[in-house]
Amino acid sequence: MTRSLYDLDSGQLEALVAEAGEPPYRARQLTHWLDSRRQPDPRAMTNLPRGLRARLSERFAGAGLTLDRHQAGDDGWTHKLLFRLPGGDAVESVLMLYPPAGAGPDDDWEGGRQGRATVCISTQAGCAMGCTFCATGQFGFTRHLSVGEVVEQVARVSTMLPELRPGPGAPDHLTNVVFMGMGEPFANQKATWGAAYRLHQGFGLSARAITISTVGLVPGIRRAAAEPLRVNLAVSIHAASDELRDRLVPVNRSWPIAELLDAVGDYVAATRRRVSFEYALMAGVNDDLEQAGRLGRLLAPLRVPGSGGHAAHVNLIPYNPTPGTGFFPPSRSAVRRFRDAVAASGVPVSIRANRGVGIDAACGQLRTAAGRPGRRPLPVAGPS
Numbered sequence: 571m572t573r574s575l576y577d578l579d580s581g582q583l584e585a586l587v588a589e590a591g592e593p594p595y596r597a598r599q600l601t602h603w604l605d606s607r608r609q610p611d612p613r614a615m616t617n618l619p620r621g622l623r624a625r626l627s628e629r630f631a632g633a634g635l636t637l638d639r640h641q642a643g644d645d646g647w648t649h650k651l652l653f654r655l656p657g658g659d660a661v662e663s664v665l666m667l668y669p670p671a672g673a674g675p676d677d678d679w680e681g682g683r684q685g686r687a688t689v690c691i692s693t694q695a696g697c698a699m700g701c702t703f704c705a706t707g708q709f710g711f712t713r714h715l716s717v718g719e720v721v722e723q724v725a726r727v728s729t730m731l732p733e734l735r736p737g738p739g740a741p742d743h744l745t746n747v748v749f750m751g752m753g754e755p756f757a758n759q760k761a762t763w764g765a766a767y768r769l770h771q772g773f774g775l776s777a778r779a780i781t782i783s784t785v786g787l788v789p790g791i792r793r794a795a796a797e798p799l800r801v802n803l804a805v806s807i808h809a810a811s812d813e814l815r816d817r818l819v820p821v822n823r824s825w826p827i828a829e830l831l832d833a834v835g836d837y838v839a840a841t842r843r844r845v846s847f848e849y850a851l852m853a854g855v856n857d858d859l860e861q862a863g864r865l866g867r868l869l870a871p872l873r874v875p876g877s878g879g880h881a882a883h884v885n886l887i888p889y890n891p892t893p894g895t896g897f898f899p900p901s902r903s904a905v906r907r908f909r910d911a912v913a914a915s916g917v918p919v920s921i922r923a924n925r926g927v928g929i930d931a932a933c934g935q936l937r938t939a940a941g942r943p944g945r946r947p948l949p950v951a952g953p954s
């Protein structure tokens with residue numbers, strides 16, 4: 571079953587066109603619509619003959635993503651979209667817009683000289699990793715997305731962008747893609763890498779415009795070190811001792827911090843790329859200065875070969891409250907204290923602007939609010 575037109579490669583598109591009795595250049599037109607125009611709907615492909623359009627839409631009627639919900643937040647600078655997948659499950663994609671430097675409401679927001687439009691995409695419906703603070707993790711795993719379903723999220727958000735942008739000051743095209751939505755990208759390597767290559771080769775995004783975030787699956791990090799496409803890597807660390815990380819991120823029991831950092835060290839040695847470490851700050855859980863000091867000591871030795879500069883960059887994310895988890899963000903001053911304690915080790919650290927708090931925009935939250943027919947959320951295990 572083809573789940574999205576983006577699941578078809580150029581050979582398959584050619585076969586499809588030939589089967590319809592059309593000349594081969596129609597396949598190139600189709601590819602142009604899919605990749606350059608980012609338009610997955612055959613009915614909108616106006617330079618294709620009416621008959622071919624009808625045939626394609628009939629054949630792929632059950633494929634593709636259907637927009638189920640849309641919520642705008644941050645005065646229209648953040649948009650959360652819930653897409654229904656063939657078969658009924660749903661995933662979310664979040665568009666975050668950043669104005670050019672100096673033009674925004676707040677320094678945290680600025681997106682460099684040109685502004686930035688980042689889309690955060692999902693790789694799985696649900697997630698099997700079970701992180702205790704994460705709405706997606708608490709839902710459990712439903713299924714992997716196909717390559718095409720991952721790519722189509724980017725296409726859909728791209729084509730919606732002109733109507734979603736809050737004003738002429740906002741960027742008018744997508745500049746960045748982050749694999750930080752629902753699911754663990756390295757638990758679905760086929761779709762993750764298939765999509766990353768299609769976004770680069772087909773959609774024309776540079777490798778540096780693409781970021782993959784992992785909970786710390788060591789085999790995935792090792793594969794990233796060997797892939798020719800040098801995307802950015804983000805590692806969700808969230809704790810600096812195994813005792814605490816075991817409780818927040820259960821996969822730590824399989825790949826404890828030392829093994830994780832060993833793999834990241836090899837990745838840095840092979841790629842000479844910096845790695846960001848995501849740390850969701852939760853009041854009274856992982857926001858004490860002992861964790862901050864440990865984190866600094868763990869990451870300070872990671873250096874880019876040659877330049878000797880720090881290879882780690884810490885992103886602190888004040889926890890986005892998720893109903894029922896029992897976790898809360900620390901006060902602003904506690905966040906700043908934590909940042910300063912990490913910075914004392916020399917490791918670069920920043921506090922990430924919390925986007926979409928009013929629209930449940932943290933990982934998995936929109937789908938939690940939308941519910942899922944026939945399945946109840948798992949009971950939530952807080953830290954003991």
Ligand code: SAH
Pocket residue numbers: 703704705749750751752753754755783784785805806848849850887888889890891892932933
């Ligand atoms: N599975 C991958 C990518 C998706 S999660 C990973 O874990 O890295 C994207 C990021 O959002 C992760 O760093 C995750 O830990 C974080 N996150 C999840 N729920 C959150 C919440 N309620 N508040 C803040 N960050 C959250």
Ligand code: SF4
Pocket residue numbers: 697698699700701704705706707708751752753754785806933
């Ligand atoms: Fe999965 Fe990432 Fe959520 Fe953990 S934080 S449950 S790995 S989506």
